[in-house]
Amino acid sequence: MIVVDDIAMRVLGARLATVVRPGDVIALKGGLGAGKTTLARGLLSALGLEEDAPSPSFALVQPYDVPLVRLPVAHVDLYRLEDDADVQELGLDDYLTDSLLMIEWPERLGARLWDHSLVLSIEVTPDGSRRLTALVPDAWRDRWPPQ
Template sequence: MKDEAATIAFGRKLAKALRVGDVITLSGPLSAGKTTMVRGLLGALGHDGEVPSPSFAIVQPYESLKLPVWHVDLYRIDDPSDLAELGLEDIREDGVLIIEWPEHGGAAAWPEALGLSLNVEEDGSRALTANVPSSWEGRWPLR
């Protein structure tokens, strides 16, 4: 993705492929574009307000959309056992869970997730890699 507009466009495209119960994990360094991608996704689902990084809130629900989304940032989570207190599995009954910094949740968390990783290239563009689970068969690659 060459710039912020392309990252937002990818998020919009990703939104079209979502289903209830999906988990998407977003990895990458600070300022790689994880929250920017989520802005595009939420915009495509009908959100027209700000989309701040949930670094301090940890969980930011967007429940009045076409498909409810919980945007989660685990950057400040030090112990994976703390995840139980967040109630993250509840949203999957009716919506989608998007998790930034999933590595803070432990290696075994969310094995069924679409795992996306953004890395900043030397020219400032973003390289996207994906770990695609079988539940995304027919939906990935995005069209």
């Protein structure tokens, strides 16, 4: 899938918001500036967040709860983490009970990424658009791509 610009990336996030459920994991892969946070902002906005969501790169985990959003979301950025102990301290499993877990830089989880995760890899193309590749698990088969 080709995403032509930031507006289209936000629209994709908004379309994802129509199909997400508690317990879902969306793993966002891509280099710096690929559009991971832009997609997350589109999703959060479509879930009702009125302000622009900050990048969670310093907070690591940015939770959003009802009534700010219609579904609890934990927006996670693992870019600055370097070892397994740091990841374990975040307690990400706890969010799977009732929240959507959206993870930037999921590579830092290694083999611990949940099997039911929708993995979206974003690559910047020479013309500045984004090539998005999806690894779609069974839990997402009837929801991807979102309409």
